[in-house]
Structure formats: structure tokens, C-alpha cells
Amino acid sequence: MIRDDECESKSGTDIMEAPSGDDQDPNQRPKKKRYHRHTQHQIQEMEAFFKECPHPDDKQRKDLGRRLVLEPLQVKFWFQNKRTQMKAQHERHENSQLRAENEKLRGENIRYKEALSNATCPNCGGPAAIGEMSFDEQHLRIENARLRDEVDRISGIAAKYVGKPVLSYTHLLPHGTPRSLDLGVGNFGLQSGIVGDIYGAGDLLRSVSCPTEADKPMIIELAVAAMEELIRMAQAGEPLWIPSADNSTESLSEDEYLRTFPRGIGPTPLGLKSEASRESAVVIMNHINLVEILMDVNQWSSVFSGIVSRAMTLEVLSTGVAGNYNGALQVMTAEFQVPSPLVPTRENYFVRYCKQHVDGTWAVVDVSLDNLRPTSMSRCRRRPSGCLIQELPNGYSKVIWVEHVEVDDRAVHNLYKPLVNSGLALGAKRWVATLDRQCERLASAMANNIPAGDVGVITTSEGRKSMLKLAERMVMSFCTGVGASTAHTWTTLSGSGADDVRVMTRKSMDDPGRPPGIVLSAATSFWIPVPPKRVFDFLRDENSRNEWDILSNGGLVQEMAHIANGRDPGNCVSLLRVNSANSSQSNMLILQESCTDATGSYVIYAPVDIVAMNVVLSGGDPDYVALLPSGFAILPDGPGHHGGGILEVGSGGSLLTVAFQILVDSVPTAKLSLGKVLHIM
Incomplete structure (x- = not known):
């Protein structure tokens, strides 16, 4: 190993005492050590070459030596010394980091030992008998002593402002539980x-x-x-x-x-x-x-x-x-x-x-x-x-x-x-x-090729992934708005007169995933005496869609694309087209995802513009396709199974939640009645 400055001021590259391999001449006697001081230009050129290639081959050494007026063996030994220098610097840096980490751990160990030696019992104030309790238990006791003081302080403040006594948590402990x-x-x-x-x-x-x-x-x-x-x-x-x-x-x-x-x-x-x-x-x-x-x-x-x-x-x-x-x-x-x-x-x-x-x-x-x-x-x-x-x-x-x-x-x-x-x-x-x-x-979604179960107008894996990504956003949007969450900024319409139907409106202006304007959302849940699987199969089947979906206008619905999403055939994403005499539906498709497992099922869909959907099918960005998802959440009514006879809640029927969204021109508090909403549903 050589000093840091030797690689720049001296070159040990002319050391000829023990050549090896192809460089050794059997008729040549070993030469004495001699050092050659490289010029600043030679050092800079070799430094630059070292950054690109730390291990040059024979041809590269000869070319570099010819360009710098050096022997190939001089170049070879310079690069050897440079690699040795870099390795030494790296080892010194690692040793410094390890020493710092070691000192930190040693300091923490000393602090823990001091804490153990100075520990006191929170009950009597005397020295704690460490040997009689675990380290974790000791810390829990000390921390809980602090918590009791904090609770008592807050309890006193609450009693002062409320004017009523506040129960201490210790009164709620079961008998025999250590406070x-x-x-x-x-x-x-x-x-x-x-x-x-x-x-x-x-x-x-x-x-x-x-x-x-x-x-x-x-x-x-x-x-x-x-x-x-x-x-x-x-x-x-x-x-x-x-x-x-x-x-x-x-x-x-x-x-x-x-x-x-x-x-x-x-x-x-x-x-x-x-x-x-x-x-x-x-x-x-x-x-x-x-x-x-x-x-x-x-x-x-x-x-x-x-x-x-x-x-x-x-x-x-x-x-x-x-x-x-x-x-x-x-x-x-x-x-x-x-x-x-x-x-x-x-x-x-x-x-x-x-x-x-x-x-x-x-x-x-x-x-x-x-x-x-x-x-x-x-x-x-x-x-x-x-x-x-x-x-x-x-x-x-x-x-x-x-x-x-x-x-x-x-x-x-x-x-x-x-x-x-x-x-x-x-x-x-x-x-x-x-x-x-x-x-x-x-x-x-991560499949790189189109599986055999996928059919229809999807011809590329990029189009398949874009369609799945769009369906995922549709499902997330539906799930966010169908429950009783307080996250979204919907406001309940006044005067609805029904507790089982939730009607809300929100403004959608800057969200590229929603059409701009005022969006109306309505949701209701009810029980039906039909097993969940039967309800799910009926709602996801395009052949029965004209029996319930107002978007079909009574026409036939054709599945244009189908992406399988799992072992169950009900888990899939579909692209549907309505064959209806109504010309207003000619530029519209329906994106649908259905999914089911042992605890519940969903059938979620949204109308999409045919031009925008063509961009998605060609692998384009689906984030800017405007969606207003609607659909159904189908849950079992309890753990029971239908065993024949008259169905009751909890005996094998279904809890069905229906939710939909539509775009309106203005806030519909004065013009849209609950009856009209239920008619749309």
C-alpha cells in the first residue's frame, strides 16, 4: 500500500522486481526499483480514464501509454496503485463509521445501566427491586405512574369546567387487576x-x-x-x-x-x-x-x-x-x-x-x-x-x-x-x-401477455392494463361514496322525507376523473329474500341487464371485452355496448367490474365515452377519463344459510345496497323530488 499523495507525486509503476504472467521475460534479470515522476497532464488523463475504466486491458494500456508517452507497464502499475489507494480510503471511511456507531451504542448502554441503577418504585418511592420484575414491566410501571398523574390532572380540569365529577379509570378495572x-x-x-x-x-x-x-x-x-x-x-x-x-x-x-x-x-x-x-x-x-x-x-x-x-x-x-x-x-x-x-x-x-x-x-x-x-x-x-x-x-x-x-x-x-x-x-x-x-x-393486472380467458376488442397488453386501471379507479370511487363515511363533501338534500334513501350533491370542477358540474348521488339499502349468489349472477349478466338498467333503454347489451380477474368467473372487468334504437346512446359504452368472495359481492359500472375508451384500449392514460360510477353492493344478511321454507332476515337472504350518480346542471333542491330520484333508480 502507498500513501495518498504517492499516486500523484510518484509512480511505483516502474518496479520491475517481480513481473508475472505474459509480462515476464525469462532472459531478463530483475531490475532495481526506480521511480518516475509523472507530469500533471499525465496524472489528469489517467485519473479521468480511471473514473471510466478502473481495470484497463492490454490494448487500452498501450493506447493510453502511447498517448501519454509512457510505457504500458508504467500505466499498468499506476492503475494498480490507484486501485489500492481507493480501497484504503474506502476501508478508512467504513472504519470511521463503525467506530462512530460503536460509540453511540456504548453510550446508550451506559444510559440504560444508569437508568436501571437509579430506578425507583412508583408506589413507595424506594429503590425498585429489579430482580423481581422484568425490564419491560419496570418501564410500564414508571410510565403508568406518570399517566395516572396526567389523568388525575385532566379529571380535575374537566370537573372544574363541566361541573360534574369524572369517573377515574381505576373504578372500571375488574377486581384483581393490578392498577x-x-x-x-x-x-x-x-x-x-x-x-x-x-x-x-x-x-x-x-x-x-x-x-x-x-x-x-x-x-x-x-x-x-x-x-x-x-x-x-x-x-x-x-x-x-x-x-x-x-x-x-x-x-x-x-x-x-x-x-x-x-x-x-x-x-x-x-x-x-x-x-x-x-x-x-x-x-x-x-x-x-x-x-x-x-x-x-x-x-x-x-x-x-x-x-x-x-x-x-x-x-x-x-x-x-x-x-x-x-x-x-x-x-x-x-x-x-x-x-x-x-x-x-x-x-x-x-x-x-x-x-x-x-x-x-x-x-x-x-x-x-x-x-x-x-x-x-x-x-x-x-x-x-x-x-x-x-x-x-x-x-x-x-x-x-x-x-x-x-x-x-x-x-x-x-x-x-x-x-x-x-x-x-x-x-x-x-x-x-x-x-x-x-x-x-x-x-x-401484472400479466405481460393477454391470457386465454380475455376476449374482445383488447389487442395489446398495454390496453389491457389501462382498462384494468380505469376499472380500479371506478371501484374505489364507488366504495368511497356508497357508505356512511364523513370524508366526502356531499350535502344531504333537505326535505327528502325518507330515512332509508340518502340523496346528496357535490360540485365537481377541477377533478379530471369526474365530469364538471353538479353531481347527484343517491343510495339506499334493503333486504330481499334471495341468496346473494343468485342476486350477483343476475346483476352481472349482460343478458339480463335490460330488465333493470335504465342505460340499456330496453335494448340488448353485448359484451365487447372481457378480462378475467381470478379463479371465480364472477371476478372480471367487462366493456359493454348497448344495441338500442335510441340514437343518444350510440356514442356510449359501459365499463363494468364484478367481484365476489365469501363475505360479499359488487357489481359496479359507469357509462364511458366511446372516443375516450378507444384511447384507453390503445394503452393511453385512463386517469383523464371522466367516470360517475353506480352499482350494487351485495352482502349476506348474516351467518345463517337458507334451509328451505320462508326466508327471514339472517336466514340466507341478501342485503342489497343500490347507489348511482348522475350529472345535473344546477343544485336540484327545488326541482328534483325524491319520487323522481326513486324513479331513476
């Missing part, structure tokens, strides 16, 4: 109606703020505890999970849960009831891609658009290590929905934590941060929920999903209560079924 081990006390100890009525709480996603620096240690500890609970919940059997008589479902034993996890996020708040479910499946997606979808709020909202009506990442506390999401931690808000205006959305403020375990399994867990909530009481709290993802051969993954929430469902319409109580509405089975179906759809 100092409860993590998530929060606002759930407040009596309903003191701070605000439970149904009058402000919009969670607009009211929450980013956590403060003082909150972050507690968030981290809560996330670690939630991860441990999720792993055990996903892998445990009886007596924690009790199978049904036919082993088709399983339920959580609340007593066993409290015994297994006594240090959870606190007791179930008054007015809320627990919902817990678990489901597993093998899906056609790489485990790393699954983790990325769950940790990217935009991808997560898109894949689960039928469940997640809106979501937002408030703050990223950790991006993970080693270039992936291992250790990633982010504070989020989300709103979960059932596709019906008769079921209120569930709003959550939570932390999401991702971790790769020693066996290679990935886990992503959510847990509510309601004790950080600055507003009044929520109607839903998320206990540790999430999924385990195990890598399988050939790009498949095994997913075990646990969904555990506490919710006030008193505002759910009676039609939907059997479905909600069964867990099919927002339980683990719906999450897994949606994920399985969307993984098949993504696999179809």
Missing part, C-alpha cells in the same frame, strides 16, 4: 355525555394531531406489547379460541383473554362490546410485497377500498432497518366501513408496527392510541389486531389475520345487526377474503 399495569387508560373512563354525546363526537380524522415527544416512549412500548399479543393470539388454540360445533368458526373466550393478557390496553369501556375473529388463507403474493402494501397507506387504502373508506399517516416514528420495513412504526388514522349508508363507519387513531421475527415470519399490528386523543370519546377502540405473513414457495404467502375491536354498534340499522354481530361485516374473514381476491386481481 399499575394498565396501559391504555385514556378517555374511555369518562362517563358518556359529560364531555360530549357518544354520537356527537367530532370527526376523528380531522381532529387528531401528531403525537408529542413525551408521547412517543409510551407509543413504542405499547406497540411492542401489542406485537407480542398479536403473535400469541394468532398462534393460540383452545381455551383462548373456542371452535364452533362444526369447526367452521371460532370465538374468543373473554375470560381466558383477560387471564392471558392482564396487561392489555385496559378494560372494555362502558357502552362498548368486544368483537374478535381470526382467519387464515394462502394468497398469491410475495410476502415482501404484502408487507409493503400494509405499510404504505395509499396501497393499503387501494387494496382494501371496500373496507377502508379513508386513511392517513400522521407521523412516521421509524422507517425500519436494513432497507425494509422491519421495525417500522407509524401513527395513523383510518375509517372502516360497510358498503351501506345504514352502518356507521368506525374511526380509529392507532399505531402500526411491523416486525420480522427470527423464523422469517413478518407481523404487522395495529393498536389504538385513544389515551392520546384530544377530543371526546370514540365509538370504536382497536385492541391488538393485524396479521402474520409467512413466506411460501412460488411467490405465495400464508396469512393469519386477527381482528379484535371494541365498538358501540347501537347506531347500526336492525337489518345489518346480524351481519355485523357475525363478524362478516368487518371481521378477519372479510379482511382475508378481500386480500385474497385483490391478490388475484393484482396478479392479473
